[in-house]
Amino acid sequence: MLKISGKTIIKLNVNGENKEVVAKPSDILLNTLRDELGLTGAKPGCENGDCGSCTVLVDGWPIKSCLMLTVEAIGKKIVTVEGLENAPIQKAFVENWGFQCGYCTSGFLMVCHALASIHPNANDHVIEQWLQSNLCRCTGYEEIKNAIKSILSNN
Structure with missing residues (x-):
């Protein structure tokens, strides 16, 4: 089991690339994507899961990134709108x-x-x-x- 306390460097697979980010246990995926990786396609809206403007794909399923902790995305494949590549x-x-x-x-x-x-x-x-x-x-x-x-x- 992964134990994280304070700021920790973690690895995420985003749009087919492995990325290292600095995250705290309380960081949400939306903010990590936007602030740490510069992927601003997922938008902050309601920030409580109602609007869906922050939706990304996690292992192929739509997930509201404002409701997912960054650490929950470790070992998963994340796709943002920037990763659709002319779908x-x-x-x-x-x-x-x-x-x-x-x-x-x-x-x-x-x-x-x-x-x-x-x-x-x-x-x-x-x-x-x-x-x-x-x-x-x-x-x-x-x-x-x-x-x-x-x-x-x-x-």
Whole structure:
């Protein structure tokens, strides 16, 4: 079992690269990604898990990085929006106008990317369930739904 007290150098796998960061036991992944690694795509919003603007993928699953301690990510594969590298969902968001102000976009991109990977034949009900994890204050939900539907196998 890993014991951490005070500031400790830990190793994280982020966007396919091994990185060393300085973390305290109480540091959240969102702040580590932004402040230690300069990956600012995950956005601080509510910082209590409601909005989803901080969503990243951890071992392929969408996780709200404001709710995960950095030390919990040791040994896991983290992907941020910077690591998508021209994934089909990014083009689909542009083509379907799946963004307005853009603040929530990175979180929605991560959720939709994971949805397409995990449920490539998702129906409307599954899409609705997955999109409930994130909030868009500009109410761009229809465009976001159209974007994810455009890349799923059953469309």
